Amino acid sequence: MRTSIATVCISGTLTEKLRACADAGFDGIEVFEPDLISSPESPEEIAALASRLGLTLDLYQPFRDAEGVDEATFVSVLHRARAKFSLMERLGIETILVCSNAGTATVDDDAVSADQLRRLADVAQEHGRRLAFEALAWGRFVDDYRRAWRIVEQADHPALGVCLDSFHILSRGHDPAAIERIPGEKIFFVQLADAPALTMDVLSWSRHHRLFPGEGSFDLPGFMGHVMRAGYDGPWSLEVFNDVFRQTDTLRTAQQARRSLTWLEDQSTERADGEGTMALPAVDQPHDFDFVEVKADDTSAVEELLRQLGFTFRGRHRSKPVRLWSYGSARLVCNEQQARDLEPTLAAVGFEVTDADASADRARRLQAPAVSRRSLAGEIDLAAFSAPDGTEIFLADAPDGVESAWVGEFDGGSTAGEPALITGIDHVNLAHPWQSFDEAVLFYSSVLDLGLDAGQDIAAPSGLVRSQVVRSDDCAVRLALNVAPLAHDGVLAQHVAFASPDVVEVARRARDAGLQPLPVPQNYYDDLAARFDLGRERLAELRELGVLYDRDRTGEFLHFYTETIGAVFLEVVQRGGEYRGFGAPNAPVRLAAQHLRDRR
Incomplete structure (x- = not known):
C-alpha cells in the first residue's frame, strides 16, 4: 500500500513538512497550494528535495470553481489552469485535484459540467497532466461522488477521473457501495479522513474537525474495502483539516498520521482478491x-x-x-x-x-x-x-x-x-x-x-x-x-x-x-x-x-x-x-x- 499525506495536515513550512513526512515513513505527499505559494523555495527546489528524501509528489491541490460556469467565466478558468499545469510540470506532479464548484457555479447541468471538464482535460493532456474531479460535500450543485462520476463518465476523457474523499462521502451519509461500480483506472486519487460524529454544518465540520483514521466515528475500513474492490491501485492519502494538528509538533503529528494509516491497512482485510493485508502482527488484547x-x-x-x-x-x-x-x-x-x-x-x-x-x-x-x-x-x-x-x-x-x-x-x-x-x-x-x-x-x-x-x-x-x-x-x-x-x-x-x-x-x-x-x-x-x-x-x-x-x-x-x-x-x-x-x-x-x- 502506497501512502501519502496532504501538507495541509501538519504544521511548519513546506520543507519542514516534507522532511517530517519522510522521517515518518510516508511514500509521497500532496502539495497544498498555499504551502507552495508561501514557500521561498522554487518548484524545482521542492521537487529536488522530495526526490532526495525519497518522496513522490502525488497531487497538486486544490483547483477550485472550474465547472458549472458561464462561458465568459470559463475563459478565465482555462487561463488559470494553463498556469497551474505549467507549474505542475516544474514540480513533476502528474495529477491535480479539481473540486466541484462551491463558489461561482451558476449552471446546474451535468452536460455543461462534463463539457467544461472535457475541455479542461484537453488542456491538461497537452501538458501531460490529468484531472481528478472531486465532489465537495458543500458543492453548489455537485455534492455527491455518484454525480461526480456520472459527469466524468459523460465527459469520457482519458485525462479525467475522479477523486474519492472519505469525508465528503461519509459526512453526507452517502452509501459508498456504489464506488465498486467505478472502474479502478478511473479512480485517479483517494483521500482519507476520519471525523467525530457531530451535528453542524458540513463545511465547518470539514475545515476544523477532521481526524486521522481510527480517531473518529467513520467506517473507514468499510470505505477502503469498496475502493479496493473497485480495483484502485494508487496512493492512499490523508487529507485532514484540524486546528490542533496544524499547531502541534510537525514530526510527531506526521508520525501520528502514519500510524493511523498502518492501523487502517491492518483493519481493511478485504482486497479485491479476497486476501487479508496483515499489516501488523496479530496479537491478543491484554488480559x-x-x-x-x-x-x-x-x-x-x-x-x-x-x-x-x-x-x-x-x-x-x-x-x-x-x-x-x-x-x-x-x-x-x-x-x-x-x-x-x-x-x-x-x-x-x-x-x-x-x-x-x-x-x-x-x-x-x-x-x-x-x-x-x-x-x-x-x-x-x-x-x-x-x-x-x-x-x-x-x-x-x-x-x-x-x-x-x-x-x-x-x-x-x-x-x-x-x-x-x-x-x-x-x-x-x-x-x-x-x-x-x-x-x-x-x-x-x-x-x-x-x-x-x-x-x-x-x-x-x-x-x-x-x-x-x-x-x-x-x-x-x-x-x-x-x-x-x-x-x-x-x-x-x-x-x-x-x-x-x-x-x-x-x-x-x-x-x-x-x-x-x-x-x-x-x-x-x-x-x-x-x-x-x-x-x-x-x-x-x-x-x-x-x-x-x-x-x-x-x-x-x-x-x-x-x-x-x-x-x-x-x-x-x-x-x-x-x-x-x-x-x-x-x-x-x-x-x-x-x-x-x-x-x-
Missing part, C-alpha cells in the same frame, strides 16, 4: 493489568494510602529505590528513582499479554517510541514503549492466575494473608494534554488493539472534562483517557481504581486505619435519596463512609475516592450485575470536591 507505577521524589504519602486500604508491602527492589505493594492481584509500584522534586504521578502501566514479543513488535511497527530501563544481570527486562503523554507501557508474559516473574526481585516484605477485599485493578484513569488526546485514543486502540466506548464530557468547575474509555472486549482492561478544559488551573489528577466485592467494608476498614476519604457533600446524598430507593439505613451508611452510588438497568456501582497526593488519587469500586460504566453521574461531584481541596 489483565500487571501493575501501575507511581513515581515521585517521595512516595511515602501514597504508600500510606495503600496501607490504609489494606495493601501489603511486598518489599524493596534488590537494585533500585522501588517498592512494591499488592492486594489480591492488584500491584502498585512506588518508584523514587530519577524523580528529584517530582510530585507523585502515574508514570507507567504494565499489562499481562499472551505474547509480549509480538505485542512489542506491533508497537514498534506503529512507531511507539521504545523505553529502556536499566536492568542488572538476572533481572527481568520487560518490553516497554512510551505513550503520547509520556506514560510508559510495559508488557509481561504472564499466564492467567500466575504472578509475574519480576515480583521475585522484591525482598524484605510480606505476603498477603486474609482473603482479598481488593481483587485487582478495575481501571486506570490517565490525563492527557489537549493537543495529544486524539493521538492517545488512536495509540491505545491500535497498539494494544483495545476497543472504544462512546466518549462523553463531564462537568467540572473549570469547564468540561473530555473523556474516552478504551477497553478490552471482556472489560478486564479498562483505560479512561481524560483531557482537562483549557481553563483548568492545575494538573488534572490521574488515578487507579481497584476492584472489590465489598466496597463498604473496605471503606470502613480504611477509615479505622486513618483514611480520610474525599468529602462528599450532603446535597449529593439528598439527591441520591430522590433518585434511588436505597433505604434510610443504607443511605446513612454510604454517607458516613463517603461512598457514592449509581445504578442502571444492568446493575449497580459503589465507589469511593481517597484524597489526591500530588497528581494521584486512588479509588475502590464494586460492580454489581453487568454494570460496565464508571459512575459518570458522580464524576462532577468528585471533580468539584477535588477543586475545592485544591483551592484550599
Whole structure:
C-alpha cells in the first residue's frame, strides 16, 4: 500500500513538512497550494528535495470553481489552469485535484459540467497532466461522488477521473457501495479522513474537525474495502483539516498520521482478491493489568494510602529505590528513582499479554517510541514503549492466575494473608494534554488493539472534562483517557481504581486505619435519596463512609475516592450485575470536591 499525506495536515513550512513526512515513513505527499505559494523555495527546489528524501509528489491541490460556469467565466478558468499545469510540470506532479464548484457555479447541468471538464482535460493532456474531479460535500450543485462520476463518465476523457474523499462521502451519509461500480483506472486519487460524529454544518465540520483514521466515528475500513474492490491501485492519502494538528509538533503529528494509516491497512482485510493485508502482527488484547507505577521524589504519602486500604508491602527492589505493594492481584509500584522534586504521578502501566514479543513488535511497527530501563544481570527486562503523554507501557508474559516473574526481585516484605477485599485493578484513569488526546485514543486502540466506548464530557468547575474509555472486549482492561478544559488551573489528577466485592467494608476498614476519604457533600446524598430507593439505613451508611452510588438497568456501582497526593488519587469500586460504566453521574461531584481541596 502506497501512502501519502496532504501538507495541509501538519504544521511548519513546506520543507519542514516534507522532511517530517519522510522521517515518518510516508511514500509521497500532496502539495497544498498555499504551502507552495508561501514557500521561498522554487518548484524545482521542492521537487529536488522530495526526490532526495525519497518522496513522490502525488497531487497538486486544490483547483477550485472550474465547472458549472458561464462561458465568459470559463475563459478565465482555462487561463488559470494553463498556469497551474505549467507549474505542475516544474514540480513533476502528474495529477491535480479539481473540486466541484462551491463558489461561482451558476449552471446546474451535468452536460455543461462534463463539457467544461472535457475541455479542461484537453488542456491538461497537452501538458501531460490529468484531472481528478472531486465532489465537495458543500458543492453548489455537485455534492455527491455518484454525480461526480456520472459527469466524468459523460465527459469520457482519458485525462479525467475522479477523486474519492472519505469525508465528503461519509459526512453526507452517502452509501459508498456504489464506488465498486467505478472502474479502478478511473479512480485517479483517494483521500482519507476520519471525523467525530457531530451535528453542524458540513463545511465547518470539514475545515476544523477532521481526524486521522481510527480517531473518529467513520467506517473507514468499510470505505477502503469498496475502493479496493473497485480495483484502485494508487496512493492512499490523508487529507485532514484540524486546528490542533496544524499547531502541534510537525514530526510527531506526521508520525501520528502514519500510524493511523498502518492501523487502517491492518483493519481493511478485504482486497479485491479476497486476501487479508496483515499489516501488523496479530496479537491478543491484554488480559489483565500487571501493575501501575507511581513515581515521585517521595512516595511515602501514597504508600500510606495503600496501607490504609489494606495493601501489603511486598518489599524493596534488590537494585533500585522501588517498592512494591499488592492486594489480591492488584500491584502498585512506588518508584523514587530519577524523580528529584517530582510530585507523585502515574508514570507507567504494565499489562499481562499472551505474547509480549509480538505485542512489542506491533508497537514498534506503529512507531511507539521504545523505553529502556536499566536492568542488572538476572533481572527481568520487560518490553516497554512510551505513550503520547509520556506514560510508559510495559508488557509481561504472564499466564492467567500466575504472578509475574519480576515480583521475585522484591525482598524484605510480606505476603498477603486474609482473603482479598481488593481483587485487582478495575481501571486506570490517565490525563492527557489537549493537543495529544486524539493521538492517545488512536495509540491505545491500535497498539494494544483495545476497543472504544462512546466518549462523553463531564462537568467540572473549570469547564468540561473530555473523556474516552478504551477497553478490552471482556472489560478486564479498562483505560479512561481524560483531557482537562483549557481553563483548568492545575494538573488534572490521574488515578487507579481497584476492584472489590465489598466496597463498604473496605471503606470502613480504611477509615479505622486513618483514611480520610474525599468529602462528599450532603446535597449529593439528598439527591441520591430522590433518585434511588436505597433505604434510610443504607443511605446513612454510604454517607458516613463517603461512598457514592449509581445504578442502571444492568446493575449497580459503589465507589469511593481517597484524597489526591500530588497528581494521584486512588479509588475502590464494586460492580454489581453487568454494570460496565464508571459512575459518570458522580464524576462532577468528585471533580468539584477535588477543586475545592485544591483551592484550599
